[in-house]
Amino acid sequence: MNFTKRTTLSMMAGLVLASTGLMTASAVSAKEVTVWAWDPNFNIAIMKEAGARYTAKHPDVTFKIVDMAKADVEQKLQTQLASGATKSLPDIVLVEDYNAPKYLRSFPGAFEPLSGKIDHGGFAKYKVDLMTVDGKVYGLPFDSGVTGMFYRKDLIEKAGFTEKDMQNITWDRYIEIGKKVEAATGKKMLALDPSDGGMVRVMMQSGGRWYFDKDGKLDVKGNAALKGALEAQAKLFKSGIVKQTSGWVEWVAALNKGDVASITSGVWITGSVKAEKSQSGLWRVAPTPSLGTPGSVNASNLGGSSWYVLAGGKEKAAAIDFLNEVWAKDVDFYQNILDGRGAVGTLTASRGGKAYSAADPFFGGDKVWQSFSDWMAKVPSVNYGMFTGEADAAMASQLPALMQGTPTDKILENIHNQLATQIK
Amino acid sequence: MTTVARTGSRRYRELNGWFFVGPSIALIGVFMAYPIVKSLWLSLHSGQGSVMKFVGAGNVERLFSDPIFLIALTNTFIFLIVQVPIMIVLALIMASCLNMPNLRFRGILRTAVFLPCVTSLVAYSVLFKSMFSYDGLVNSILLKLGLISEAIPWLSDPFWAKVVVITAITWRWTGYNMIFYLAAMQNIDKSIYEAARIDGISATRRFLSITVPMLKPVILFTTVTSTIGTLQLFDEPMNITNGLISDVTLTLSLYIYKLSFRYVPNFGYAATVSYVIVVLVAILAFVQFYAARERD
Amino acid sequence: MKNLPETIRMACTYVFLVLMAFLSLFPFVWMMIGATNTNTDVTKGKISFGSAFFDNFAKLSELFDVGQIFLNSAKIAIVGSFFTLLISSMAGYGFEIFRSALRERVYQALLLSMMVPFAALMIPLFTLLATADVLDTHMAVILPAVASAYIIFYFRQSTKAFPSELRDAARVDGLKEWQIFLFVYVPVMRSTYAAAFIIVFMTAWNNFLWPLIVLQSNELKTITLAISSLGSSYSPDFGVIMVATVLATLPTLLVFFAMQRQFVQGMLGSVK
Numbered sequence: 008m009n010f011t012k013r014t015t016l017s018m019m020a021g022l023v024l025a026s027t028g029l030m031t032a033s034a035v036s037a038k039e040v041t042v043w044a045w046d047p048n049f050n051i052a053i054m055k056e057a058g059a060r061y062t063a064k065h066p067d068v069t070f071k072i073v074d075m076a077k078a079d080v081e082q083k084l085q086t087q088l089a090s091g092a093t094k095s096l097p098d099i100v101l102v103e104d105y106n107a108p109k110y111l112r113s114f115p116g117a118f119e120p121l122s123g124k125i126d127h128g129g130f131a132k133y134k135v136d137l138m139t140v141d142g143k144v145y146g147l148p149f150d151s152g153v154t155g156m157f158y159r160k161d162l163i164e165k166a167g168f169t170e171k172d173m174q175n176i177t178w179d180r181y182i183e184i185g186k187k188v189e190a191a192t193g194k195k196m197l198a199l200d201p202s203d204g205g206m207v208r209v210m211m212q213s214g215g216r217w218y219f220d221k222d223g224k225l226d227v228k229g230n231a232a233l234k235g236a237l238e239a240q241a242k243l244f245k246s247g248i249v250k251q252t253s254g255w256v257e258w259v260a261a262l263n264k265g266d267v268a269s270i271t272s273g274v275w276i277t278g279s280v281k282a283e284k285s286q287s288g289l290w291r292v293a294p295t296p297s298l299g300t301p302g303s304v305n306a307s308n309l310g311g312s313s314w315y316v317l318a319g320g321k322e323k324a325a326a327i328d329f330l331n332e333v334w335a336k337d338v339d340f341y342q343n344i345l346d347g348r349g350a351v352g353t354l355t356a357s358r359g360g361k362a363y364s365a366a367d368p369f370f371g372g373d374k375v376w377q378s379f380s381d382w383m384a385k386v387p388s389v390n391y392g393m394f395t396g397e398a399d400a401a402m403a404s405q406l407p408a409l410m411q412g413t414p415t416d417k418i419l420e421n422i423h424n425q426l427a428t429q430i431k
Numbered sequence: 432m433t434t435v436a437r438t439g440s441r442r443y444r445e446l447n448g449w450f451f452v453g454p455s456i457a458l459i460g461v462f463m464a465y466p467i468v469k470s471l472w473l474s475l476h477s478g479q480g481s482v483m484k485f486v487g488a489g490n491v492e493r494l495f496s497d498p499i500f501l502i503a504l505t506n507t508f509i510f511l512i513v514q515v516p517i518m519i520v521l522a523l524i525m526a527s528c529l530n531m532p533n534l535r536f537r538g539i540l541r542t543a544v545f546l547p548c549v550t551s552l553v554a555y556s557v558l559f560k561s562m563f564s565y566d567g568l569v570n571s572i573l574l575k576l577g578l579i580s581e582a583i584p585w586l587s588d589p590f591w592a593k594v595v596v597i598t599a600i601t602w603r604w605t606g607y608n609m610i611f612y613l614a615a616m617q618n619i620d621k622s623i624y625e626a627a628r629i630d631g632i633s634a635t636r637r638f639l640s641i642t643v644p645m646l647k648p649v650i651l652f653t654t655v656t657s658t659i660g661t662l663q664l665f666d667e668p669m670n671i672t673n674g675l676i677s678d679v680t681l682t683l684s685l686y687i688y689k690l691s692f693r694y695v696p697n698f699g700y701a702a703t704v705s706y707v708i709v710v711l712v713a714i715l716a717f718v719q720f721y722a723a724r725e726r727d
Numbered sequence: 728m729k730n731l732p733e734t735i736r737m738a739c740t741y742v743f744l745v746l747m748a749f750l751s752l753f754p755f756v757w758m759m760i761g762a763t764n765t766n767t768d769v770t771k772g773k774i775s776f777g778s779a780f781f782d783n784f785a786k787l788s789e790l791f792d793v794g795q796i797f798l799n800s801a802k803i804a805i806v807g808s809f810f811t812l813l814i815s816s817m818a819g820y821g822f823e824i825f826r827s828a829l830r831e832r833v834y835q836a837l838l839l840s841m842m843v844p845f846a847a848l849m850i851p852l853f854t855l856l857a858t859a860d861v862l863d864t865h866m867a868v869i870l871p872a873v874a875s876a877y878i879i880f881y882f883r884q885s886t887k888a889f890p891s892e893l894r895d896a897a898r899v900d901g902l903k904e905w906q907i908f909l910f911v912y913v914p915v916m917r918s919t920y921a922a923a924f925i926i927v928f929m930t931a932w933n934n935f936l937w938p939l940i941v942l943q944s945n946e947l948k949t950i951t952l953a954i955s956s957l958g959s960s961y962s963p964d965f966g967v968i969m970v971a972t973v974l975a976t977l978p979t980l981l982v983f984f985a986m987q988r989q990f991v992q993g994m995l996g997s998v999k
Contacts, residue, residue: 549976
């Protein structure tokens with residue numbers, strides 16, 4: 008569809024608009040790189056820091072960093088790409104990793120391939136894999152969603168466990184520990200939103216599989232990792248060690264209020280855990296529990312995002328140079344954002360830096376960033392494919408049935424059937 | 432009705448008529464009619480994002496074999512059938528209470544019940560979400576009163592999540608509809624009520640056989656606008672009950688949103704679903720007008 | 728309730744109304760309490776006033792230029808309301824006073840257009856404004872809402888109550904039609920305008936989806952957009968969010984209280 012043709016209607020709109028004389032013209036300087044991102048305390052602040060570093064060396068390039076809600080970024084991006092009116096798109100946009108394949112394939116030509124312009128060899132492989140389409144690498148890997156198990160040392164000790172008991176365990180063992188912790192302390196082992204499938208995804212990826220196989224074909228029936236994950240989720244709830252929560256805020260509050268003894272989530276949750284200063288020294292971090300099935304590991308991923316350059320951006324060249332100079336090379340920058348914002352980047356070279364080996368008193372002096380960084384290298388690489396949004400919805404819609412004891416094979420079949428009609 | 436028969440020649444009326452309605456028609460033509468025609472054209476296409484192809488009636492066929500569409504349709508009808516009558520009846524009762532002669536504090540009470548509709552959507556969804564959370568205010572009050580023995584997962588349970596959405600819309604819009612009834616009631620001649628009272632007709636009967644029939648045009652108006660609003664229900668399930676993640680409060684409008692922005696974007700199919708809403712609204716509005724006319 | 732003694736009936740009425748008033752007002756109280764508490768206190772469900780209001784406000788000002796987003800919302804709501812009232816009331820008046828078969832058809836089509844969900848129109852509308860090159864301006868937010876089928880409908884209904892004698896008298900005095908509208912109709916119908924203003928102002932002030940899509944620059948953002956982005960942060964601060972919601976709600980409350988009397992009268996006219 009060609010939307011660029013000026014129709015009489017739009018000329019009418021232009022006339023009406025011009026005659027009202029209320030248009031506010033936005034002044035655009037010679038080289039202003041526009042960026043869209045969504046968290047003022049996290050990726051917005053980090054991008055501002057990166058921009059400041061670049062401007063210090065290249066005074067002719069400034070940055071306009073626009074802050075929106077995450078869903079809002081996605082919605083605006085899709086509206087504009089779909090309408091073909093890409094003039095007001097930014098030069099750089101932050102995209103959640105799960106959505107990347109969908110955008111890259113639904114809007115061919117909208118994003119600029121960066122292979123050859125930026126050396127992707129320095130980044131964690133699983134991040135690079137998910138931004139590769141037909142051999143071309145799009146985007147620049149930003150934060151990692153590598154998962155870990157945060158737990159309260161004081162509470163598990165009351166139940167007779169040590170830090171050693173928490174290393175590289177399976178979910179079955181985790182449930183055993185949880186039952187004893189509840190008996191000894193009266194606290195639930197973890198908080199979980201029964202309508203959120205995030206945990207199932209974490210467990211599935213730790214088993215090295217996804218809803219889709221390497222070729223992007225639906226892989227639900229006979230997916231041992233997904234089956235194991237659903238079974239583990241059901242067992243967690245049945246065992247009674249879960250404190251139910253609804254929504255993100257309540258889930259975080261359960262940690263901060265000291266209602267639960269542990270939580271398994273992406274490394275980005277660290278900031279929220281540390282927000283409750285009174286619990287300093289009580290928390291520790293251990294590897295993600297595994298499914299215990301062949302091929303499953305004690306590492307997984309939840310969330311994470313990357314920067315993409317729009318092909319139609321006005322300052323495309325400056326944007327790419329900026330990403331290359333700061334984001335792909337500046338190790339000191341990565342130390343800074345880890346130190347200041349708790350952002351674990353995915354540039355492997357940055358792991359050697361000071362901030363990564365710093366001891367954190369909140370975690371009893373453990374070098375938690377080092378640990379996360381080590382686990383990041385073990386995260387199984389999976390193909391999210393285009394339809395992760397659909398697959399998640401299909402899985403989440405089966406969770407109530409799962410809780411009521413429907414056999415997992417039946418659940419898998421339901422998910423498969425729903426997806427099969429959707430992804431034609 | 433205004434008598435305008437003697438207002439000059441035909442030409443004069445035509446010129447003035449178009450002068451007054453012209454600007455609106457031009458604007459609506461550009462900002463409504465054109466997008467409507469365009470989206471009708473879109474609804475004949477299907478694909479992924481900007482990769483679209485012409486499918487004709489293909490999208491309509493797809494509707495019938497789409498399980499999620501059926502869920503959304505069912506949920507929307509549940510909201511419609513339960514929420515609109517509750518709200519209309521509640522608003523009518525409130526209005527007739529507020530219309531009682533020698534009621535004191537009328538102004539304060541009226542303002543209080545009207546206020547919810549001035550809150551912004553973003554603000555009120557934050558409030559409802561926090562009140563109905565698992566450890567939230569509503570659960571803790573119900574637990575303290577001993578009305579429930581364990582906390583209810585209001586926002587995620589397939590049944591209770593719908594209750595929360597219905598409660599939220601009812602909270603926000605009942606006072607708004609009530610104002611229409613109250614205004615209409617003040618137009619009813621007080622002597623009719625007096626006569627009925629002297630004849631010994633009970634308050635309930637007076638309400639049912641005088642107030643309700645006299646208010647029929649207003650009730651029709653609010654029912655039609657509420658029906659349109661509920662069929663397009665989007666904000667509350669989106670922001671309060673996490674309609675994006677789970678299906679339990681998925682509505683047609685939310686499904687359109689998901690098809691456009693959450694899933695692999697298929698704007699053609701999304702447009703088709705939105706015309707399902709248009710058809711439903713048109714049918715229901717027709718039925719309601721027809722039902723109201725018949726009893727005249 | 729058949730023939731209950733008057734006093735009991737009155738008591739029931741009061742209990743019912745007070746309960747409804749309480750349920751209606753409680754979330755507002757909860758919001759104000761929240762604005763004075765820290766994030767953790769809000770999530771723990773504390774129901775008493777705290778002392779964190781100024782901290783919360785300071786944090787909000789750190790993240791957003793509060794004055795600017797407030798001004799933006801006000802500009803969109805006030806300018807938008809002015810044009811909506813003018814253009815849409817003209818149409819409502821015109822449809823009722825100057826009837827013709829063709830215009831009745833147009834009017835019916837107009838009412839039908841209310842039924843199309845906005846989600847379906849968003850993308851074509853966006854393309855249109857992009858072609859006219861007005862994205863990222865407040866005008867792009869205001870203009871599509873100026874001719875509102877709902878407000879036209881409301882004014883047409885109200886015009887039925889406009890006394891035709893006034894029009895006849897004005898015509899005898901030699902006033903032109905636009906003069907009759909401006910100098911006779913508008914002053915006589917001021918409570919209708921007040922009621923419509925409240926509705927239009929609230930809708931414009933609270934509008935979210937469309938400003939979200941057309942506004943790009945931080946300097947142009949409205950307060951509802953700011954709340955939305957606060958709420959979706961990785962670590963949302965509910966004290967700060969509550970302060971923002973209080974700020975977002977105050978203007979609509981003020982407008983309503985200032986024009987309450989006219990509002991009720993205006994509603995009265997519309998349903999005659």
